[in-house]
Structure formats: C-alpha cells, structure tokens
Amino acid sequence: MKTKAKTQPIASLKTDAHAEQFVAKADLSQYDLSGFKATRLEFEPKAAALNMRWSQKLLDAPKLKAQAQGMPYTRYVRLLLENDVARKRCGLSAMTQRLAKC
Numbered sequence: 001m002k003t004k005a006k007t008q009p010i011a012s013l014k015t016d017a018h019a020e021q022f023v024a025k026a027d028l029s030q031y032d033l034s035g036f037k038a039t040r041l042e043f044e045p046k047a048a049a050l051n052m053r054w055s056q057k058l059l060d061a062p063k064l065k066a067q068a069q070g071m072p073y074t075r076y077v078r079l080l081l082e083n084d085v086a087r088k089r090c091g092l093s094a095m096t097q098r099l100a101k102c
Contacts (some may be wrong), residue, residue, distance in 0.1 A: 010032075
C-alpha cells in the first residue's frame with residue numbers, strides 16, 4: 001500500500017511576477033493543491049447587453065446552480081452560452097467535446 005507523500009501549503013503570492021517565478025521554479029507535486037478551484041479569466045470587454053423575459057421557474061434553475069458554484073447567475077448564464085457556442089464552433093457533440101477538450 002502506497003502512503004501519500006506529505007505536501008506543504010503554497011505561500012501567499014502577492015504579484016503576478018512572484019506567481020510566475022514560483023511556478024517556473026517550484027516542483028508543484030510537493031504542494032497541496034486540493035483547495036484550488038478552476039477559474040475563468042475574462043479579458044474581453046462586455047459591451048453588448050441582452051434582455052430576455054423568462055418564466056420565474058426557468059430563471060430559478062440557473063440562479064440555484066450559479067449560487068451552488070458561488071457566482072452571479074448572469075455570469076453562469078453567459079458561461080452556458082459561451083460553452084454552447086464553443087461546442088458548436090468545434091463541430092462536436094457535448095460528450096465528444098468533453099473527451100477531446102476542444
């Protein structure tokens with residue numbers, strides 16, 4: 001039976017330069033990364049708006065899912081749209097896209 005190697009926490013990195021330097025030099029297998037969450041960085045400006053009328057029941061579903069993921073529901077809905085557009089752009093089914101990471 002293999003024993004899990006001891007890991008250490010990552011020190012606070014105050015700047016991007018410090019983070020880049022740390023990642024370039026560190027052996028990340030020595031650190032506990034279990035608390036990390038995937039995130040999306042949004043660089044494009046959001047200049048266009050969309051106004052939709054939904055039934056309350058339909059609106060409540062993405063609000064609950066967004067809340068469970070700790071994000072505003074408007075961002076959650078936008079991510080759903082972005083993912084759908086990206087999937088269509090790749091020309092793959094949802095399952096194939098997940099496997100191919102298109």
